[in-house]
Amino acid sequence: MDLGISGRKALVCGASSGLGLACATALVGEGVQVVIVARTEGPLREAAERLNALGPGRADWLAADVASAEGRARIFAAHPDFDIVVTNAGGPPPGDFRQWQREDWIRALDANMLAPIELIKASVDGMMARGFGRIINITSSAVKAPVDGLGLSNGARSGLTGFVAGLARSTVARGVTINNLLPGTFDTARLAGNFAAQAQREGRGVDEVRSARLARHPARRFGRPEELGQACAFLCSQQAGYINGQSLLLDGGSFPGTF
Ligand code: NAP
Secondary structure, X not given: OOOOOOOOXXXXXXXXXXXXXXXXXXXXXXXXXXXXXXXXXXXXXXHHHHHHHHOOOEEEEEEOOOOOHHHHHHXXXXXXXXXXXXXXXXXXXXXXXXXXOXXXXXXXXXXXXXXXXXXXXXXXXXXXXXXXXXXXXXXXHHHOOOOOXXXXXXXXXXXXXXXXXXXXXXXXXXXXXXXXXXXXXXXXXXHHHHHHHHHHHHOOXXXXXXXXXXXXXXOOOOEOHHHHHHHHHHHOOHHHOOOOOOEEEEOOOOOOXXX
């Protein structure tokens, strides 16, 4: 299916690896001109080279911290007119809320709530003026069902979800949709880090933690990043113009509710 977005310009954040890179890969596959952003230059440059080898779209890269005002300002100074924005950054660390100080909460809110809101603020009016825009926030299944030990993520991402639910209703008449992708367990560096932290907390081996999680998973496997990337590309498509304000759970059926 032709998604009708060839030649569009996209910003994909947190895109040197994992889910962000998978979104960039799917968009480049649709002929989109992508700007990928992450903090560390080496892996980012290599990711852009791999994307350009794939085509048919192209990838530029820009090293920036999307949780900082300075980083965001550099992105939009270089590229003011994105048609598609995929917000994403690393997730906050696990822990016990009794140990967290105000600074821990501010860091989590900066990266996982306020950064996406600022990225939307910098792009949504231009999209509305041009009559087309797709904004995708990569959040977490924690928004549907809180994850034990990830209170910073549970809280910050729920705040973002509430905000964009309201905003999305005011942009769609001008062709701009805003949706969230909620990953369950996808096989990325972040997931490996979460398993390592859990293993340490519980005094178990990492393989044991991983196998136990797989045994409980209805799909008996973790998600493949490209599965999320393809869902992202579809939500960015012309065809998805009537999907707005939604939180799409991609978890292989782990969430136990009917709705
Ligand atoms: P990942 O493999 O660790 O990749 C994170 C990417 O984001 C890297 O490219 C990283 O590069 C970049 N990044 C991190 N912080 C950044 C910042 N402040 N500014 C710009 N780039 C930044 O993680 P992932 O598994 O793809 O996860 C992506 C997001 O989905 C995370 O927020 C994670 O918590 C959430 N999530 C993931 C899963 C899962 O199963 N994988 C499940 C639920 C939620 P640099 O470090 O070089 O910046």
